[in-house]
Amino acid sequence: MKAKAFWHNNKNTSEIKTEQLNFSNINQAVKMHTRYSSISIGTEKLVANGEIPLDLYTKMKVNYMGGGFDFPIKYGYSLVGETDDQRWAHVMHPHQDQIIVNDNDCYFFSQEDIDPVAATQFSNLETVINAIWTSKVKQTDIVLVCGTGSVGVLLAQTIKKYIGATVFVQEINPVKKEKLKHFGFDLCENNLEYDITFNVSANQKGLQYCIDHTVEEGKIIELSWYGNNPVLLQLGGNFHYKRLQIISSQVSSIPHEKKEVYSFLTRKQLVEHLLKTIDYKIFISNTILFDELPLYFDQIRKNKPNEDFITIVKY
Template sequence: MKFEINEQTVSDGETVSALWFEAKEICQLRQERLPARSPNDVLVRTLYSGISRGTESLIFRGEVPESEFERMRGPHMEGTFPFPIKYGYAAVGQIEAGPEELVGKKVFALHPHQDRFILPVDQVTPLPDMLPPRRAVLAANMETALNIVWDAGIQPGDRVAVFGAGVVGSLVAYLSSRIVGTETVLVDLDTKRQGLAADLGLTFSEADRLDGEFDVLVNATASAGALQNAIAHAGVEAKIVEASWYGDRPVTISLGGSFHSKRLSLVSSQVGSIPPSRRARWSYARRMAKALDLLLDVKLDRLISGETTFSELPAAYARILSTQDTLCHRIRY
């Protein structure tokens, strides 16, 4: 692994620091000039950002397939796949300049790791008054989890199994368990995740000890083994939701046995699109605002597994991604 900090600055304008992936497993801080701000823009000083471990790991390793280069472009990403690119989508900051009524407000934005940035007003979402900015870095993960629950169509009384006690899987199980009458179990190979489940008020099962059949099963592990386990525990006409993204890795599963006789549904979920059943009433802005509202529970702080200062990020980035205990790693500015 290599890292370096680029000290070069622009002398004739205000500069900011941003994290760039320069090549496979190489990142650095670049100095950039802020663009001119229009009357409908806001200047945001970043307080925290969050590392999306699954997606950012694939990008850092250069594992985005060429067929997905355009679809994988994040909001306000710069550069081109595979490298060099500026990527990330979980920034929390305070508005320093813009419309008078917004100055001073704390906001969330889908923006790469950068210490200050300018965005149009409609691309930042004010935090609820009771939501601490340090927890709001989970907003993009909660938005994904909410979309998965919608795609899964979980109903009161359903038996639900969620495979993968990472951030997204844990949030899916958290939301599912709060639907009246559901029986939700969070499944993982790592027995240490039982403590996380308990802290979130969730039932936990080791993957090889899961018992019974379920109405809805969600795979958030990016593991073919977990997907096969989900198929094995699906009841008749159950729905299996694949919420993982595998990048350029092939996945092999068996669709023999009872897959057809049980008339199982295997569907994908991706946060880039609002489900058709919601699309007429829900905008992306409404969905993000709701994701922030859903983060008010203090128990969700348990999903923040560490913190690093922005200046130390290039040196720490590879370690953060490779540590199996990492959930959401927070960057402090």
């Protein structure tokens, strides 16, 4: 059985390659036809540009990844597919049109309960949940989400609809700012300070904005990952005077204080509940075809302005 998979050949080029699939290599093998996958632009851009720190090569590996971070590499981690007997599942898997995976790596869901397009956001919403747990945000908090890419906009929507806190968003792209107002979000006000700020901008200026606009003894939750790119911050102002906390949030493990209550499975079950009750599909503003992935990443490498919240791939 053959499949088409998306590979980065080096930091300048990507292509779709044909490869052979083998049932014998995988226990409890399930064959799936990919219907959609989601692009995590922040991380996948770092991978495509070869900006992964050498000492994180092992930790950054994802299920069914091909090659390595020194190229070539097959990378991606949010795919929705359908089995031959019409079961739908989310799988952490690179962009590929046919896959064979271990049954235990699949999170099966009902198409009647969750739109498969929205289900592409399972992985991003797990990141969102971890950030909410890390921050301990509560309904009475005034919150800022800085940066509205895929994780940022999902985070803002979840805090607003699930937690019930007051949410402001910070976005520099004028097109996205207008869309955010249409979705009912309040744009940040420079004279405000916030109880908790979340930086999801993947930009040091975004993190600095959070530092400069967080209340005394407030928390700044850093979700951005910079790879091997340095970050320059000005900490000589109010950072020490206000006793601010910069706290990392990352999806690959459950926060310690939640481990007795949640596992990776129950975290996914919480995501399923969110997908059933909150409209996230409205933020999927760009859909490209699988064959268009090489061109799309050519544009990403050239830093083409991104006016979309979430981009998914259709197969």
